Amino acid sequence: MLKISNLHVTIAGETILNGLDLEIAAGEVHAIMGPNGSGKSTLAAVLSGREGYEVTEGSIEYFGEDLTALEPEERAWRGVFLAFQYPVEIPGVTNMEFLRASVDALRAHRGEAATSAVDFMKLARATCKQVGLDTDFLKRGVNEGFSGGEKKRNELLQMLLLEPKLAVLDETDSGLDIDALGVVADGVNTLRSAERAIILITHYQRLLNHIVPDRVHVLSGGRIIRSGGKELALELEEKGYGWLTEAAA
Amino acid sequence: MSETANQKRDVDGDTAIDRHLEREYEAGWVTDIESDTLPPGLDEDVVRFISAKKNEPEWMTEWRLEAYRHWLTMDHPKWAHVHYPKIDFNSISYFSAPRSQEDRPKSLDEVDPELLRTYEKLGIPLHEQEMLAGVAVDAVFDSVSVATTFRSKLAESGVIFCSISEALQDYPELVRKYMGSIVPYRDNYFAALNSAVFSDGSFVYIPEGVRCPMELSTYFRINAENTGQFERTLIIAEEGSHVSYLEGCTAPQRDENQLHAAVVELVAHKNAKIKYSTVQNWYPGDSEGRGGIYNFVTKRGLCAGERSHISWTQVETGSAITWKYPSVILRGDDSVGEFYSVALARGRQQADTGTKMIHLGKNTRSTIISKGISAVRAENSYRGLVRISPSADGARNFTQCDSLLIGDRCGAHTFPYIESRNPTATVEHEATTSKVSDDQLFLCRQRGLDPEKAVSMIVNGFCKDVFRELPMEFAVEAGKLLEISLEGAVG
Numbered sequence: 135m136l137k138i139s140n141l142h143v144t145i146a147g148e149t150i151l152n153g154l155d156l157e158i159a160a161g162e163v164h165a166i167m168g169p170n171g172s173g174k175s176t177l178a179a180v181l182s183g184r185e186g187y188e189v190t191e192g193s194i195e196y197f198g199e200d201l202t203a204l205e206p207e208e209r210a211w212r213g214v215f216l217a218f219q220y221p222v223e224i225p226g227v228t229n230m231e232f233l234r235a236s237v238d239a240l241r242a243h244r245g246e247a248a249t250s251a252v253d254f255m256k257l258a259r260a261t262c263k264q265v266g267l268d269t270d271f272l273k274r275g276v277n278e279g280f281s282g283g284e285k286k287r288n289e290l291l292q293m294l295l296l297e298p299k300l301a302v303l304d305e306t307d308s309g310l311d312i313d314a315l316g317v318v319a320d321g322v323n324t325l326r327s328a329e330r331a332i333i334l335i336t337h338y339q340r341l342l343n344h345i346v347p348d349r350v351h352v353l354s355g356g357r358i359i360r361s362g363g364k365e366l367a368l369e370l371e372e373k374g375y376g377w378l379t380e381a382a383a
Numbered sequence: 384m385s386e387t388a389n390q391k392r393d394v395d396g397d398t399a400i401d402r403h404l405e406r407e408y409e410a411g412w413v414t415d416i417e418s419d420t421l422p423p424g425l426d427e428d429v430v431r432f433i434s435a436k437k438n439e440p441e442w443m444t445e446w447r448l449e450a451y452r453h454w455l456t457m458d459h460p461k462w463a464h465v466h467y468p469k470i471d472f473n474s475i476s477y478f479s480a481p482r483s484q485e486d487r488p489k490s491l492d493e494v495d496p497e498l499l500r501t502y503e504k505l506g507i508p509l510h511e512q513e514m515l516a517g518v519a520v521d522a523v524f525d526s527v528s529v530a531t532t533f534r535s536k537l538a539e540s541g542v543i544f545c546s547i548s549e550a551l552q553d554y555p556e557l558v559r560k561y562m563g564s565i566v567p568y569r570d571n572y573f574a575a576l577n578s579a580v581f582s583d584g585s586f587v588y589i590p591e592g593v594r595c596p597m598e599l600s601t602y603f604r605i606n607a608e609n610t611g612q613f614e615r616t617l618i619i620a621e622e623g624s625h626v627s628y629l630e631g632c633t634a635p636q637r638d639e640n641q642l643h644a645a646v647v648e649l650v651a652h653k654n655a656k657i658k659y660s661t662v663q664n665w666y667p668g669d670s671e672g673r674g675g676i677y678n679f680v681t682k683r684g685l686c687a688g689e690r691s692h693i694s695w696t697q698v699e700t701g702s703a704i705t706w707k708y709p710s711v712i713l714r715g716d717d718s719v720g721e722f723y724s725v726a727l728a729r730g731r732q733q734a735d736t737g738t739k740m741i742h743l744g745k746n747t748r749s750t751i752i753s754k755g756i757s758a759v760r761a762e763n764s765y766r767g768l769v770r771i772s773p774s775a776d777g778a779r780n781f782t783q784c785d786s787l788l789i790g791d792r793c794g795a796h797t798f799p800y801i802e803s804r805n806p807t808a809t810v811e812h813e814a815t816t817s818k819v820s821d822d823q824l825f826l827c828r829q830r831g832l833d834p835e836k837a838v839s840m841i842v843n844g845f846c847k848d849v850f851r852e853l854p855m856e857f858a859v860e861a862g863k864l865l866e867i868s869l870e871g872a873v874g
C-alpha cells in the first residue's frame with residue numbers, strides 16, 4: 135500500500151530526512167519511535183503533503199501512485215489521514231460543520247451522495263461518545279478552547295468519521311491520562327482492518343500494550359536505524375535509544 | 384435572492400409597458416419639462432430642476448438649495464484611510480431618466496464575464512441577471528402582483544412603505560418633520576451633496592404599537608429601479624412599534640454612476656425597535672479596481688424615546704471604496720444601540736467603515752461587533768467613536784473589533800475613539816488581528832477541503848457573531864456571498 139524508498143527531505147535547505155525506507159502493507163500497524171527531533175513529524179507532514187517540505191531524492195508510492203505529486207486534499211480524498219501532534223483551532227467554525235464538510239468532501243470524490251443532516255448528526259454523536267467527548271463538543275468551534283486531551287480525542291473523532299485507508303497518528307497518545315490512552319487504543323483497534331494501514335508515531339511502549347503493532351521502527355537522524363517486531367518497543371523502553379543511535383553513528 | 388423577488392418577464396408585453404409608464408407617472412414625473420436627462424454639472428438651477436421634476440413642495444426645494452449652498456462652503460473630507468482620484472462633481476449628471484435601451488448592453492454577451500460567473504454561482508435566474516446587469520430587454524419589471532399583495536398586507540396594519548418621491552406627494556408633513564432631523568445637511572460633505580440632489584429612496588412609517596408584519600425589503604419597493612446614485616431613506620418607528628428593514632441584495636449590481644452618496648435616517652420613539660440590515664455588493668471594479676463604485680454613505684439613527692432600540696447589521700463586500708459609519712444617538716433613557724458589521728475587502732478594494740455611538744440618556748447601552756477581512760492587496764479600516772456625554776449616567780459600551788488578514792500584502796487598521804465624560808459609565812474595547820494561518824489551511828485541506836472552501840469556512844467562522852444577527856435568509860446568502868467573494872484570494 136505504501137512504499138517509501140530512499141526518501142530525502144529538506145526544510146529551508148536543511149536535510150531532515152536522509153534516506154528513509156519504509157514499506158507498509160494493507161492490514162498492518164507500524165509503530166515509529168525515535169528521539170525528539172529525529173524527523174517523525176516531518177515524515178507525517180511529507181506523507182500528508184504539507185507545504186515547505188522538499189523531497190530532494192527518493193519516492194513515496196501509495197497504491198502505486200506517486201503521492202508527492204498530489205495536493206494535500208487530493209491525498210485526503212484517497213484516504214490519507216493525519217492526526218496532528220498539535221491540533222490547531224478554527225474559531226467560529228463548529229466541529230459539526232467541519233466534520234460534515236470533510237466527510238462530504240471525501241464522499242463526493244468517491245462519487246457518493248452527501249450525507250443527510252439527520253443521519254450525520256446521529257453518527258457524529260455516537261462517535262463522540264466512542265471517543266469520550268460530550269456531544270456538546272460538536273457545537274463548539276474546532277478545537278476552540280479544548281484541553282490538550284480533548285484535542286487529541288477530537289482528532290480521533292475525525293479519524294473514525296473519515297475512515298481513512300492510511301492513518302498516521304503523530305503522538306496522539308502524548309500527554310494523555312490512562313483513560314484517554316484506552317480511548318485512543320480502542321479507536322485505532324476499531325479502525326484496524328485488512329484494507330487499512332496505520333502508522334503510530336509514539337514515544338511510549340504503554341500505547342503498544344493496547345495496540346499490538348506488526349512492526350516497530352526506530353527513526354534517528356532522518357532514517358530508520360532499526361526495525362523489529364513488537365519486542366523492539368519493550369527493548370527500547372528498557373534501554374532507551376542511546377545504544378541504537380550510537381551504533382548507527 | 385429570495386424566491387418572491389424573482390423578476391418576471393411579462394408575457395403580455397404591451398400592457399406591461401403601459402403599466403410601467405403609468406408607474407413612472409405616479410412617481411411624480413412631470414411631463415411639462417422637456418428634457419429627461421441633465422448634462423453634467425451642478426448649480427442652483429440643477430437643484431431646482433430636480434425638485435421641479437419631482438413636483439416637490441416648495442419647502443423641499445428650498446431645503447435642497449440651502450444644502451447646496453452649504454455644500455459649496457465645505458471641503459472634501461480627507462481623514463478616511465482611502466485613496467482615490469479627486470472627484471470632479473461637475474462631470475456628473477445629477478438627473479437622468481431610466482437608461483434608454485440604446486445605452487444598455489444588448490445582451491448578457493456584452494457584460495463582464497466575471498460578473499456573470501458570480502450570478503451563476505448565486506443561482507440567479509437568467510432574466511434576473513439581465514436586470515441586474517442592466518441589459519436592454521423588452522420588459523423586465525418588478526413583479527407587480529407580488530408588490531401589490533405586499534402593499535395591501537402592509538396597508539392593513541397601517542404601515543407606510545413607499546418611495547421618498549411618493550411620500551413627498553402623499554405624506555409631505557411627515558417627511559418635512561423628519562427629513563434632515565437626524566442627518567442635517569451640515570453634517571458632512573456627502574450628506575450635504577445628497578440633500579441637494581437626492582434622487583429617490585425609501586420611506587417607512589410604522590404607526591404606534593404596530594409590529595410590521597413582514598421584513599421590509601428594498602427589493603419589493605415599487606420603483607425600486609433607478610433610485611440613482613443619491614439615495615435617501617427615512618424610517619420612522621412610532622412608540623412601541625417594531626420593524627426590520629433589509630437593504631440591498633447579494634447579487635453584484637452594476638451601475639454606471641461611479642459615485643454613490645446615500646443618506647439613511649432612522650427615528651425610534653419610546654419602546655420602538657428598528658433593525659436595519661444591509662448587504663452591500665456594488666461592483667468593486669475589475670482586478671485593477673477600474674470602474675468600481677465609490678460608496679460614501681451617511682447612516683444614522685436616533686433612539687429618541689426611552690427603551691428604544693436601533694440595530695445596524697451590515698455585510699459589506701462590494702464597491703471599490705466604502706466609506707460608511709452607521710451611527711446611533713442614544714437620547715432616550717435605557718435605549719440600546721447596536722452595530723454588527725462584516726466588511727470584506729479584496730483585490731484593490733478599500734473599506735473604511737465603523738460606527739458612532741453617542742450616549743446622551745441614562746443607562747444607555749451600545750454594542751459594537753466589527754469583523755474586518757482583508758485579502759490580497761486590500762485595505763480595511765475600522766473607525767469607531769463611542770462618546771459618553773456628561774448626562775449619560777450608567778451608560779455602557781462594549782466594542783469588539785476583529786481583523787482577519789488573508790495574505791501578506793493587505794492591511795487592517797483600527798481607529799477607536801473613546802470620549803467618556805461621565806465617570807459612572809463603562810466602556811470596554813477589545814481588538815484582535817489574526818491571519819488565516821497556514822496551519823488552519825493545512826488542517827482543512829488534510830481533511831479533504833479544497834483551499835477555497837477552506838478559506839471561506841474559516842472566514843465564515845470568523846464572521847459568525849455578526850451573521851447570527853442577520854435575518855435568516857440573508858444570513859445564508861451572506862455566507863455564500865463571502866465564499867464567492869473570496870475565490871481566488873488564496874494560493
Ligand SMILES: Nc1ncnc2c1ncn2[C@@H]1O[C@H](COP(=O)(O)OP(=O)(O)O)[C@@H](O)[C@H]1O
Pocket residue numbers: 145146150168169170171172173174175176177
Ligand atoms: N519548519 C521547520 N523549519 C526548520 N526546521 C524544522 C522545521 N520543522 C522541523 N524542523 C526540524 O526538523 C527536525 C525534525 O523535526 P520533527 O520532524 O518535528 O521531529 P520529531 O517529530 O521526530 O520530534 C528537527 O531538528 C526540527 O528542529
Ligand SMILES: [Mg+2]
Pocket residue numbers: 174175176219304305
Ligand atoms: Mg513530532
